Amino acid sequence: MARIPTTEANGYVLGRIDYQERDLILRAAVEDEGILSFHARGARGSSRRFAGGVDDFVPTRFEYVKKKKGLCRLAGAYRRTVAEPSAADLAAFAVRSYVAELLLVVVEEGHPTRFPFRIMEWVTEALAAAVPTEQRRARAGWVVDRVHVILLHREGRLPVLGSCSSCGVGLESVEDVFFTTEQGLRCGGCGPGRGAWPDCRIDDLAMLWGLYAGEPFSGVRASKPLQSWLLGLVDQVADKSLKSRASLHQFVG
Numbered sequence: 001m002a003r004i005p006t007t008e009a010n011g012y013v014l015g016r017i018d019y020q021e022r023d024l025i026l027r028a029a030v031e032d033e034g035i036l037s038f039h040a041r042g043a044r045g046s047s048r049r050f051a052g053g054v055d056d057f058v059p060t061r062f063e064y065v066k067k068k069k070g071l072c073r074l075a076g077a078y079r080r081t082v083a084e085p086s087a088a089d090l091a092a093f094a095v096r097s098y099v100a101e102l103l104l105v106v107v108e109e110g111h112p113t114r115f116p117f118r119i120m121e122w123v124t125e126a127l128a129a130a131v132p133t134e135q136r137r138a139r140a141g142w143v144v145d146r147v148h149v150i151l152l153h154r155e156g157r158l159p160v161l162g163s164c165s166s167c168g169v170g171l172e173s174v175e176d177v178f179f180t181t182e183q184g185l186r187c188g189g190c191g192p193g194r195g196a197w198p199d200c201r202i203d204d205l206a207m208l209w210g211l212y213a214g215e216p217f218s219g220v221r222a223s224k225p226l227q228s229w230l231l232g233l234v235d236q237v238a239d240k241s242l243k244s245r246a247s248l249h250q251f252v253g
C-alpha cells in the first residue's frame, strides 16, 4: 500500500479529550494553520505509539495527515528542543494553561492563521527567560497582561493609543487621561468620560503602550485597575467562564 503523504509543522497541544478506548483528540495551535484537531490513535494505550510525547503546552513538532474537513490523523509527535519554562515554576504553568484555554475559546478552529502559534511561542519564550525566583509571579502576570493586550488589539477592542480622540493632543504630554468604550481615550481637557477605566493614569497608559509594543519585562506588572480593565474586556470577548482562571488566580494573582 502506498504511504499516505504526511505534513510536518511546529505547534503546541492546547487541550485534549479521551476518545474511544485508547485514543485521544488533541486540539493544537499549529504554525500557519490556526487551530487543528488531531486524532491520536492509541495514544492512551501505549507509550511507544507517540514516544516523542504529546504533552500539553510544550513546543512540539507534529507529523499528520491533513484532512479537508474534520480531524487530522496524527502520525507522529516530537518535542522540539527549545528553551522551556522551569518545571518548578507553577505560575508559568498556570499561565500556559490559561492562555491555551483562552485561545481555544476565542480562535475559531480550521481557519489558517499564525496567531495562536505565535502567542504560544512568545509565552514559552517569555516564561523561559531567567528571572529571580521572587519575580516569577510578577513576570507571569505581565505575560498574561500582554497576551490580553495582543488579543484585544486583534479583536479591535483596544482604543487607539497615543492621542486624544477628541482634540488630537498627544497623550504623553497631558496630565490626565480618561477612557470609555464610547469615547475612547481622551485628555483631561476634553472631559472625563466616567466608567470603563475610571482610575486610568498616564503611567497606566505608558504601561499599556509598553505591553502593546513588546517592551521587555521591567520587574513589575500593570496596575490593578489596568489589569482588571483588560480582564473585563477579555471576558466580553471570550463570553464564557474559563476553568483555568482559578489556578491562574491562585498562582499568579
Ligand SMILES: [Zn+2]
Pocket (backbone or CB within 6 Å): 164, 165, 166, 167, 168, 169, 186, 187, 188, 189, 190
Ligand atoms: Zn483632548
